Amino acid sequence: MTTTSSQDLTNTARPMVGTDLAAEMVAKAAERARKLQDATGVQPCLATVLVGDDPASATYVRMKQNRSKKAGIGSVSVVLPAETTTEQLVAELTRLSEDPAVHGILLQHPVPDQIDERAAFEAIAPAKDVDGVTMHSFAAMAFGQPGLRSCTPGGILRLLEAYDVPLAGAHAVVIGRSPILGKPAGMLLLASNATVTYTHSRTRGLPELVRQADVVVAAVGKPNFVRGDWLKPGAVVVDAGYNEGNVGDVHAEEAARVASLLTPVPGGVGPMTIALLLEQTVDAAEAQTARR
């Protein structure tokens, strides 16, 4: 006779969808790319660099090139063999950094083990670092200086902004501390006046810490890692994970019963990442063209 209207069985979280917002961003970037080309004859150009033959990485690169093309952004594709050395990769990235026809450079990661990834990233000129992987871009994000942003963290912030999530004074807990995801995400949240806790594999009492969060950013790369009972009711949950089988880092079904806003996987953070990459490629092209 009893009807189950309890929160336990009702999905309550509003999905924080990136798809439409990303499409808008890409449309605007495409419009700016067209204007730049009309005015100066310069087409924004993204160079993608892929080392080795990992099929998933190849798919990502192809997708980014297709999206670029649709947005009127040219692309140059560099594919290097799996046995490429750090020196060879650095030389290639240096060449692209110096090539005036290239405005943005994306090094698809991860790179093969023999390569010093940091050395490779640092060979990208900061002005062309449209994926936001250099030390310069990181420090610029941390210090509120002009610069290009890491695409996933930058996309997350745009999504939070679009959904009017109040960040000033909010407690944001970031799960994961990678140089291009967790660390810059925390710095951007801090720049938005959130209180920021960085958690990671060595953190003790992670569920209790996450339970304090007004905003959770999961960037750990473990499927369904964050459970529903780790969340404070009403929390805003950003799932930056993208694991095999389209599974995020957050247990979506459980989280949806507790969170107020939750990014879907796919269709949440992913499209925002690519949209920011394209937007920043046009930003970089405009800046480099104006400078001549």
Add this chain to the structure above:
Amino acid sequence: MTTTSSQDLTNTARPMVGTDLAAEMVAKAAERARKLQDATGVQPCLATVLVGDDPASATYVRMKQNRSKKAGIGSVSVVLPAETTTEQLVAELTRLSEDPAVHGILLQHPVPDQIDERAAFEAIAPAKDVDGVTMHSFAAMAFGQPGLRSCTPGGILRLLEAYDVPLAGAHAVVIGRSPILGKPAGMLLLASNATVTYTHSRTRGLPELVRQADVVVAAVGKPNFVRGDWLKPGAVVVDAGYNEGNVGDVHAEEAARVASLLTPVPGGVGPMTIALLLEQTVDAAEAQTARR
């Protein structure tokens, strides 16, 4: 008739003293400076740059020069008028960055309001950034890359290490988020595998957050700001504040009744900061001499 043996009236915190450790560090740096000079004829040289006539800043600079001298480190003193422009200061720092006789550069801060402090800091060559203020140095600390450290955060880490404070898995709460103190302190603690919470003026419920901390770093510049009842019993408390009248950011008397380790003010963090400055000046001189 009752005797008061309660914890309330007993100072329990062990003082975490920087003076002796700093003296050891300076003695080792002096020894290395002497060896470098004997072997190559090159004396490590620190350039200090002071803009304006703030008496406190002048005193700090003089103290750093005196300590340098005692350690066998040469110094070059540049004093610029209060009305110096950003362009003039950048030009001076660029000149020092290019001067092969100068191995380390310290720009005393704060600088007068009309100057873009970040632009000035960035004119310091990363190899000579012995005070650890550049974006490059910050990102290197954050990413565990080789580089010079911000002196106060770097000194704090050395002190925690000397007192065998376990950091891996510990929860460190940093109060304050300045680019040369709070932010890099948090990144160094994170690199030591602590869980790190950044708190600041916009943080809500600061006492409750601080009460969770195994390690507290107070870097806020407000006398006696952190009270005893904000601390978890047994917490390790680092007071990086140095306010008028030798008063730290932590209420020392109250904190001593609760903390297990507590830095005195003065004699805690301060001497470590200067010791690291001198040590890094010798590091820089060695690196620059080896490179020739």
